[in-house]
Amino acid sequence: MTPLLVWLGVVLALVGALWWAYRVPPAVTLERALPPSGFQGTRALLTVQVAVHSRLPLRFVLEDPAPRSVVPDTPVTLAGVGAGRVTVEFLTPLSLNRRGVHVWPGATLRWADPLGLFWRHCPVSAPQELVVYPGTHGLVLPDLLRPLLSEGGLTRRLGLDDPLSLRGVREYVAGDPPGRVHWRRSASSLGTGAGLGTLTVRDPERTAASSVTVYLDTAAGNDVYLESAVRLAASLVQEGLALNLPVSVATRSGASPAGQHAEAVRSALRRLAQVTLEPGEPLIPPTRSGGNLFILSAQPGPALIAQAMRARAQASRVAIIALPEGFYLEPGEKPRRQWVGAPDSVRALEQQAGALLGAGILVFVLRGNQSVLKLGS
Known part of the structure; x- marks a missing residue:
């Protein structure tokens, strides 16, 4: 009986020593390599590398979950065994499923002695941001909605008509x-x-358009409208860049700096990535003089029209684009029967379209079964 107790004491001592020796977490270095931004609906490659420093041999598992709207093909899990510096690398493609500014929630490290008797865990803070811009789609824009020229010489057949300035x-x-x-x-x-x-x-x-500003009315509508409006806004920004025009995106909370350089474009797309519904009175920030202003709204009421009239004093052309909920077709959608009429605010807007056109404000309503791809065609 005595030898058995001795061996039992030795085993308990060894187990206690293991428990005591591995109670402190090892030093961990976590690095992620991925693009800082991407467009919704695309894919990106994520590379995760973890380095674990320990004087004692150990085994470890590191789990690094991605943000919910960024889905990896394979869950990010890294495992290793060894002593000293142990480095493990993991690669997986990511699907960027939803626009927004996504922050990694942080990883969790689990470690244990080589026998795996006692597992412990601790958080690993490695904040990293990934901006997912809204997706874009092609547009077929008529000349009345398209800013034709940047600043430069004009002829009788080029540029945008300015109803307030008559040649004769x-x-x-x-x-x-x-x-x-x-x-x-x-x-x-x-x-x-x-x-x-x-x-x-x-x-x-x-007159020549000097810039393109897209204003999103976030005071009304639902999430379906908002996502469609954001994609349309991103596509209009893309059209403006294709015409070598400075671009800007505005909401009631402010506007991004107008420009063609990379920082201005990133600022405009980031604002679109972050935009949410904001109940309240519409407020169109001041726009660049001589530019084109596109106003996207689900229910363009009198307050928004009044804001458009004020903006017309600075802009060469203002276009109000109404997207009544459920009346327009997203890319890939099949035509569907409409059972209800347009909202009262949209009908009132159509009744004022002639008067607004005389003031240089275009009105276009995406009615039932009309696609956002063929805006104005």
Whole structure:
């Protein structure tokens, strides 16, 4: 019986020594290599490297969960055994499923003695940010919505019409919009005894767009509207960059700096990545003089129209694009029957479209079964 007790005491001593020796966590260095940003719906490669420093031999497992909206093909788990410095590397593709600024929640290290008798765990802080920009889609934009030129020389056929600045009047030419007919001048020519008279039209000045600003109305609508509006805004920003125009994104909380350089583009896309619904009165920040302002809204009410009128004093052209909930088709969606009419605010906007056009504010409503890809076509 005595030898058995002796051996039992030895075993208990060894177990106690193991428990005592491995109670302190080893030194850990965790590094992640991945792009700082990416677009929604794309994939990126994540490389995780962990280095564990310990004077005693040990085994360890490190689990590094990704943010919920960033899904790795394989859960990030690194395991190793050894003494001194043990380095383990792990690679996996990531699917960027949702826009936003995502922060890694931190890793968890579990370690034990070589026999695996006592497992302990501790958090490993390694904060890292990944910005997922909203996805973009192609657009088919008519000339009335597209900013045609950056600053530069203009001709009678290039640039954007400015209804508030007239070059004069001229005779009607086939293809002129009916809204440009100068009815008073045309009527006065009928009384001159010159037969049928001469139909004349207003000849507005042409102005060049100096920038593109996209304003998102976040005061109304649901998450479906918001995601569609964000993707449309990102696509309009892309169109502006393709035309070598400075771009900016604005909400009621402010606007990103207008520019073509990388920092301005990142700032605009980051604002789109972070935008959320914000109940309250719309507020359009001051825009760059001579630029084009696109206003995206689910329910453009009188307050938003008043803001658009104020913005028109600075902008060359203002376009209000209404996206009634459930009335537009996202890329890839099939046409569907509409059972309800447009909201009252959208109907009221359509009734004011003619008057707003005369003030240089375009109105476009994405009605039932119209795709955001073919905006205005």
